[in-house]
Amino acid sequence: MVTIGDVAKVAGVSRSTASYALSGKRTISPAVVQRVLDAVDELGYIPNAGARALATSHTKVIGLLGRFLDDEFAPAMLQYILGVTNRARELGYDTLLVSEEDGIHALQRLSSSRMVDGFVLLNVAERDTRLEILRAALQPGATVGLPAECDGVDVFDLDFVESGRLMVQTMHDAGHRELILVSQPVHVVERGGAYVWRLADGARERAAELGVTLHHHHGDSSQPGIGRDLADILDRHPGATGLLLNNEAAAAALPSVLAARGLRAPDDISVIGRYSDDFARTFSLPFTAIDSAADELGRRAVQQLVARIEDGPDGTAPHVVELIPPAVHDRGSIAAPPTPRG
Structure with a gap:
């Protein structure tokens, strides 16, 4: 284990000087302080965090x-x-x-x-x-x-605006003309979660440009509420053939919701979400998605x-x-x- 004595030896100073250089308790010349810090780095010595902060003005x-x-x-x-x-x-x-x-x-x-x-x-x-x-x-x-x-x-x-546009464009390219967008709860928007409406705005803009019908709904952020929300949303729009998810809880709940209805993606409905690859692996999600990065x-x-x-x-x-x-x-x-x- 590296000690302050080892640091002092490499820096060519006394043990007390090395200690003062790290603690800042006495005035030590900048050149000597730098030699001590170089020795710390070379040896991998881990000084007391408070002492290092005094000497370097950094806490790391x-x-x-x-x-x-x-x-x-x-x-x-x-x-x-x-x-x-x-x-x-x-x-x-x-x-x-x-x-x-x-x-x-x-x-x-x-x-x-x-x-x-x-x-x-x-x-x-x-x-x-x-x-x-x-x-x-x-x-x-x-x-x-x-x-x-x-x-x-x-x-x-x-870029959430462009994410919404890309979601709609991807579905349109596959032939879909009626889509559902499920976003986070409305409370997230009211609290200032602008990423929710930015993606929705981008999706609406592109849908209007392409002549696509887009139904926008907010869903719960946890089970069992989001499962009920998804089932209700699907019931309300039986003609929709594509589902856009800007709600991680909805993405995690969707496999069981589809299974309960006897539906499969993409045979019965196409799905695109917005979440990270790690999130998809954690919940074994089989859905195409825009990586939230x-x-x-x-x-x-x-x-x-x-x-x-x-x-x-x-x-x-x-x-x-x-x-x-x-x-x-x-x-x-x-x-x-x-x-x-x-």
Whole structure:
């Protein structure tokens, strides 16, 4: 096990000087501090986090603010969290997950105490009250989710408008002319979940351009409610031949709903969803889907955040807004509409 004595020997200083260089308790020349830090890196020594923070002004910790909300499907949120934590670890940073409801207070507390070097925000609302605090914080921040105002932070999201358009286009290309779109609960929209209406707007726009009938419904975020919702929606639109899902709970429930009705995709109805590949594997979903890019978004946000952290407060790189273009992952659940029985 590497000790502070080993670090001191490699750095060519006394044990006490090495300790002071890491703790900041005494004034040590910048050149000596750098030699000690180089030795730490060379030997893989893990100093006390608080001591290193005093010496370098970095904690090597990223604050991740993400809430598990009752009206959203919790397993989907985990995909975003994993993207953030995995990339942070690869870059040598730990992640402090904060899931308390009062995100404003959490940001203020973490920023003022300098417990973290920067922030990644999940569950970003269109008019997110946390952003004002984040813009004023000493530490840089990035969001996974597109707010109405993007100034002062780096923003990463899926292009939801184009995702809705692509869903409709894909069904139209297969010959479908009457479709159903199932979105997240209406409470998500009321709370500021703009990704819901952005995808729906894109779908409606493309449907109108192509002359496709699109029925839009909001479904529950968990069982058994979403199972009942799906059955009711299918009953209300017997002529629909394609189903679009912007609701992870609906995607997870659909196999059992179709089986109960004696239906199969794509023989009886074609299906396209919007969720990550990891999510599809977790729930063994056989449906074609637009990848929500949860892992990629988390990784990009951390990559950009760490670059800002390490550039320091004098960094001048402009803030970015990156919308990932949607891509369809074909799992064979879309085919030509079934021939009506005469």
